Amino acid sequence: MLSEKELERYKHPIAVPGMGIGLQETLKTSRVLVIGAGGLGGPVIQYLSAAGTGVIGIADYGVILEEDLHRQPLFNMQDLRKHKAKMAASRLFSFNPWNKHYPILLQVKPDNVEQVISGFDLVIDCSQHRATHLVVSDACLLHNKPFMTGEVHNWMAWWGGFNMPLDSGARSGSYRCSEMQIDEFRNFDAGAMGATHGASALLMVNEVIKYLAGVPGLAGKLHTFDYLHQKFEVSELAADAAGIAAVKARGLLTAEEYGLEIVPDVED
Known part of the structure; x- marks a missing residue:
């Protein structure tokens, strides 16, 4: 499945x-949607x-x-005022042409979320926006999609794995279950x-790779990081x-x- 050039890479x-x-072949066949290509989503993708x-959808x-x-080193000065999703897809293709990077230039909202998440194996919401988290979480729950989301605020970061298969055969709780x-x-x-933002994104990707490899640590877990005091914790997520x-x-x-709040459609 991997070409000689990929095996070398x-x-x-x-x-x-x-x-x-x-x-590595599992990664190549994986289809991951990332919502948000900013400070958190940029280094994630x-x-x-x-x-x-193999396939990365970039919705922004x-x-x-x-x-x-300062927190989006994927982009350069000449990229200013250009669409993040388009520039991210272009830059990533030039970096790794063996993957497919699809820009999705729209706001994820109730009217389109089910169509947007369709066809992906894992959805990662890096929008850092509560209302968007809820929309995507509900859609993933309805369509049985594994869902990961997180945020970074000053020195504090958190992320968790929601609606994911557990060893017991059940699924971890939804984002709604753990809001409090x-x-x-x-x-x-x-x-x-x-x-x-960059440190959190890399740790998130590490957990995604482990998740795809079947290593426990993401499903049903809440990771919290206090970077100011170097305090890292992992706790159980409750299911309601x-x-x-x-x-x-x-x-x-x-x-x-x-x-x-609905924003006007992007004019490409």
Whole structure:
């Protein structure tokens, strides 16, 4: 399945104990959707591509701003005001032409989320936006899609693996199940550090690779990182069976009910 050029390109990760050609081929056949190509999503898609993830969807309706470049090193000064998703896909293709990188220039919302997530094996929401988390989480629950999301606030970061298969045969809880637990790690004071975004993104990608390899550590777990005090913790995510059943019974809500402000469609 891997070409000779791919075997040469990935010879060092293939040599890592527990990896091998089999896992590299698993990465090549994986289809991952990343929502948001900014401070968190940018390095996530960079290292997913570097690892050899076969198909990467990049959903982002925003443009590149100079004030964000400190945490978006995927982009350059000449990219300013261009669409993040398009520039990310172009840059990643030039970096690794053996993968497919698809830009999706739209806001993920109730009207399109089911179509957007269709065809992907794993959905990673890097929008760092609660309303978007809820929309995507509900859609993933309805369509049985594994879902990962996280945020970075100043020195604090968190992420978790939701609606994912567990060893017991059940699935981990949804994002909705854990909102109160997650709120403890949110800090909405002004400011954003580039290094904390990049470090969190790389640790997230490492967990994704382990997840695809069948190594426990992402499904049903909440990872929290206090970079200021170098305090890293992993805790269990709770599942609310009644809440999950309620979402499956009612389906998606309206944008207004999610608290999602709809932006105009992107003019390409």
